Amino acid sequence: MMSGLEQKHSEISCLMYRLSALDPSDLSSHDCSLHMIAALDQYAKLRATLKALVKSATFPAPRTDASAKLEDLPADAMGRLQTSTDLTSVGRLKTTARLIKSHIRDALRSRLTDATDKAGLRGVVRFAPQLGDGGALKALWLxxxxxxxxxxxDGxxxxGQSGYCQLPITIDARDLQKHDTKTAYVSMPRVAAQWMIVGRHVVFRRxxxxxxxxxxxxxxxxxxxIRAIRDEPDFAVTLNPPLSTDHVHPLQQHPFQQHLKRDDPPVRSAIGYTLHGQGGWVAIGLEYxxxxxxxxxxxxIMYYHSCTHIDVHHIHGIQMEIDCGVRGGYLDTLLTRSPHTPLEGCSAVVTTEEVPVGSAYQTHLLTAFDDPFIxxxxxxxxxxxxxxxTAVLATTEQPVGSPYDAFPVRHPQTTARARRSLGFIAPVFLDGQTP
Known part of the structure; x- marks a missing residue:
């Protein structure tokens, strides 16, 4: 019987040699992963059986009626298992199990890296190397x-561009525990569920x-x-909240609901920041x-950056009151289209409304996420x-020239981006042309 085990071990060793010659990426397919996980499970069972076998051979249990059938075995069968050669063979089988487990882990890692890249997160997110097999599988599913x-x-x-995290961030077991199950993850709108995993890596700094x-x-x-920044009731955020339609046509929905994204719904909160006293995040009476x-x-992120860099040495800007009807009603058209649509060349758009009724703000990020300024x-x-x-243009671009020069002269890169994005009203806003 021992010779049979040795023969099986030889066959397995041969297969393991062939596997070890492959690149881990060759084993990163879904089918390969399933086969390797099944093999790992079988080897775990084999290891447990062999340990029990060695224990039984080394420390024989008292003979019982249940073990009487062992008499059917050859007289020296149990003795042969106690020889050094036999234990070496058992050790080889255990080593093989460890090798295939290591190979599976490498293949999972390779597939996880590929999946992260395909998700568009190369250079943005990575996973901690010490994640166990369960953690790696959970990360792969995400x-x-x-x-x-x-x-x-993009967030x-x-x-990272604002200086509040170092990319790539490293997601570890603590982050993955934010959702105990897949059901918990899918029970939330996708973007909120994902930010719950990564958000703690964004650290606000003055x-x-x-x-x-x-x-x-x-x-x-x-x-x-759901709460943001602080785990306190005053820092609650409401997903897909009821929205006022006081200034909307009776037959229409609120614009946020007309253009609703199920995985990325509207949000309402009363979170603010104060510079008074020691400064910090506060819950304000006005909701947005x-x-x-x-x-x-x-x-x-933009709000915090503005609050903590508000002096003239860090943020520079100009503003102007413009009639919505100028240049063929360009602004009127702009402000009545989908609130998710950024101006040409802009990397993001943020549309905010005071609750219940006040002002609406639409902010277009002119710079790319890898630009040296915002x-x-x-x-x-x-x-x-x-x-x-009221149109406002603001930038952290360092000024050039004389302090008495006009904004477009002092901030040429910002002006070029604004001119690209503002279309027909750019000459009015930037050059002072008659509307």
Missing amino acids: MEEGGDWGEVG LRFA RDGQQDGTFELFRDPTTNE AETSVSTFIVDV AWVQFRVRLDHHQTV
């Missing part, structure tokens, strides 16, 4: 089956280096309430509604007076 990661990837890129917390999302285990979770993410143009309009729009 990358392959957890939906599009584009919005969250992390913007946070210019002096002092930390102001992280952009983590929390879910209260009792009420399922955002078009989506992804715009909420970008807006909070610039944006914002349109503000009162919901009860649509005729006039």
